[in-house]
Amino acid sequence: MMDFGSTFQVVLSEFWYLIPLLIILGLIRTPWFKGKTGEFLVNASARLLLDKSRYHLVKNVTLPTTDDGTTQIDHVLVSEFGVFVVETKNMKGWIFGNPHQRFWTQKIYRSNYKFQNPLHQNYKHVKTLQALLGFDDHQMHSVVVFVGDSTFKTPMPDQVTRGLGYVSYIKSKQEAVLSPDQVKEALEKVASGRLKESFATDRAHVRHVRGLVSERHGVAPRESRSGLLKILIFPVLMLGVGAIGVNAYSNFVSGAMAIGTKRVSEPRVEQAARPAEPSSNSVVQRVHQSPSELFLARQECNSLIAAAIGNQDPRLLRDRDKACARYKALQGEIH
Template identity: 75%
Template sequence: MDLSLVHNLIANFWYLLPLALMVAVIRSPWFKGKFGEFLVNFSAKWFLDQSRYHLIKNVTLPTEDGTTQIDHVLVSEFGVFVVETKNMKGWIFGGPQQRFWTQKIYRSNHRFQNPLHQNYKHVKTLQTLVGLGDHQMRSVVVFVGDSTFKTPMPENVTEGLGYVRYVKAHRELVLSRAQVDEVRKKVAAGRLKDSFSTDRAHIRHLKEAVATRKVAPIHRSGRKFQ
């Protein structure tokens, strides 16, 4: 190989390397997730009264089998809203009771965990921490990005700013101001430190959980347990 040719290519097109790296980062699931969370954070601060709705983002809580990570928590007198964010494009098919939903982009189909089921664990873990009743906890799923629902969705599964309308629609006071302050203190005390190492540990736990589910135990008859 002519090393001078390689050297000339690098010298003339070096500026394309950071551009390619930037494109790779933007297309990564990590960036899409973080950008989706940013949009929800921004809209919550812009469209919700910050004196009544207190936003806590990226809450990682310990569980019996590892950790669970909540994108956003909104604490208010109208309840504690636990928000799961999905930055996805394409057509979205799913129902409240289905274990998996489907994302369709042209002829390609991709299955993903029902976000309502995913958020249920978040809600219950947080509920145990703060000591509230079911009527004081709200589960919300918000899709951002260029996605379209192709099946009827429950009212707490929203697109874009639809989650703001859902939050504002709850007008019954279920928490006192003192309880709101107490919930915020308990979340601050019970959450794990918001850091890169916490995120990495949570991701490692998720990968291990997925790998465990793929290897189901074998029954003596030779069939896998369902």
């Protein structure tokens, strides 16, 4: 019977560094991390490719709405050419959709996934920010940018872009629609009107969105912890599999050692039980029995060599060296 407790402790002591690594790998696979990665790429490219003196970037803006909820905007760029409200999507695969559809489709191999039309999603962002700033429609611009390994399989409007295409779209707007004073005032209103950037604000927004979705589909909202559970369960499962593997290998090695020891010990018992023969025949007997003893010694040496592979137990290594030395000594006696 396998001792899982002791084996797990051995695995944990030897491979403890894998726990944070596996947690990080699990975290990378979550939608939250993918979203943050996409936002980071857009932020970095905006700071590098847009003139900071003309384009003022504000990220992760959470604004209160008229329905006592919140709306969260990934990026706001304020310039003399207007206010650009940027929605980021970090997705892969083929993307199908048009501006009038309620849902778009993401296709990965043979699997299809529906997601909200990002233009509709960003429309609420634009209107909420527009109400705060008091600007006209021509002074507001909605931009959607897909980052990641995605490909549009249907024609998309100009404001729906991939990668750095959103920078080109923003730069294409060359008509000044805001004065320097309006730009400054807009930045001040965003700073004063936004909710404090914090974990609590993000969680409140997530709960609000879940409530809207649940109300729309007639399902009571509930807090989901599946993402966190996946992150924690993944490394535990990997360690469990590792423990079983190590235990199985340990049992295999022990069995191999037992077989080798049995094969060596049995002939010795039989030989010890035989009556002693006259000394005149002792040399002949040793010569005739040496090949069999040599074979057993070789078996013992090979078994211990196999058992010592990947096992640095000093006692096992010492037994291996003794057995192989005995085998070489018997070889010398016969030859």
